[in-house]
Amino acid sequence: MGSTKLILVLFCLLLIISSSSAAHKKKMQARKPCKRLVFYFHDIIYNGKNAKNATSAIVSAPAWGNRTLLAGKSHFGDVVVFDDPITLDNNLHSTLIGRAQGFYLYDKKETFTAWLGFSFVFNSTAHKGSINFAGADPLMNKTRDISVIGGTGDFFMARGIATMMTDAFEGEVYFRLCVDIKLYECW
Amino acid sequence: MGSTKLILVLFCLLLIISSSSAAHKKKMQARKPCKRLVFYFHDIIYNGKNAKNATSAIVSAPAWGNRTLLAGKSHFGDVVVFDDPITLDNNLHSTLIGRAQGFYLYDKKETFTAWLGFSFVFNSTAHKGSINFAGADPLMNKTRDISVIGGTGDFFMARGIATMMTDAFEGEVYFRLCVDIKLYECW
């Protein structure tokens, strides 16, 4: 990993650390993860015109929505299925590390919040196996935590927390998340 | 918490305890939760007319269904996204304690059963953080258990069981669940 890329990962980490609350930090200092991983993943939503590049698609919408445009009322009720590339830095075109696969759904009318169920799937010399995630994503918050609910292969029986940060957001087509995975149960 | 409210919570607890099987009780006596919380949450399904008050909406339906009316065949295949208020007692208009956010889907043609993936999201002085749930809900049973699969903030790394009871059911628009959360892993 080049120094530029390293600095980018560091930048994400620093942002996450600096925006954690003091109380949270205290607790976290007493608990050191047995494994820690930082990745980016990139989501390009299908909008009717980008079939080639899209990595996700709206598959469900409320009665007032459709499947090529995120619905009004903060996208409440839209369900999106995704197969997103994972990279070590914030460049969509960097070496592919794995795939983030699963779904998210928007679940509030007044602001943007989501619920996620997905896996990081790895099949390289660096990592083989999967990490499974679930939880609420109040995505207007600078950082937010979801649960690592299990893992397979290199991540056999893993449990922990993943801190997510929106690293980029371009219109309603592209976003990029930085994910700081902290495992507290490693087998 | 006023005495009336306390009695209501107690009532829910008593119902849950009294309807547990003897075998289950034996096991449970030997395992005391490290944390226990009882809440109510309230679901008002969008039916095409109640846009203002609705807290949930049908977003998927089988080929024979639609998104403003729960489908025939025990609603099999209907997926509902929700953002439901959590209260300490059974009154929809009581102080908001947090939000229950996620989805449920009906998954049996012959009777009413559901599968749930959701979080309790808290952001008050009493509780900060989230509790993540998943599991089967055979909702015609008086009580049924789902899994607490993780947590964040005050509920960091939580695991346990949530016993749910339908406390009210009004037509196909409103229901209220009493949830008795028993955590057996607390960090």
Added chain:
Amino acid sequence: MGSTKLILVLFCLLLIISSSSAAHKKKMQARKPCKRLVFYFHDIIYNGKNAKNATSAIVSAPAWGNRTLLAGKSHFGDVVVFDDPITLDNNLHSTLIGRAQGFYLYDKKETFTAWLGFSFVFNSTAHKGSINFAGADPLMNKTRDISVIGGTGDFFMARGIATMMTDAFEGEVYFRLCVDIKLYECW
């Protein structure tokens, strides 16, 4: 670069390096499950003509799909809700042991992969309770692992791994999975 920054870079680098250790693989070989169960489950997808026999139905599809035919592009975006019979052997008509209930969604355009959230629900003298599963299913692989994220009743607080194998696949209407459940946390 100041010395503080340099230390932070080194810290981050160490975290990334330490996470690729293979020591835990050895542990896995030494670990014996505290409970092991092998079952088959059978999925018959609704195709517009088999309403009586179908055990599952497409409830969501991307903009280019519909709910009576699995979509093109490796069924990307199709969400299927199911209530499948569980048997001890590979015969659909064998004694019913329980039901597999929940959903799967197809999440890759170039090949067949899925994401699953479901429960095995048992209510017999042999087994009472539920086992909850979540995870990625790269279904073209001969075997693949998903996570056991929790359980209730006889499977109270269970955690583990389920190895799945496609045992039969007939057109786009029927498939049968063999599931080898290995629990590593039993209460």
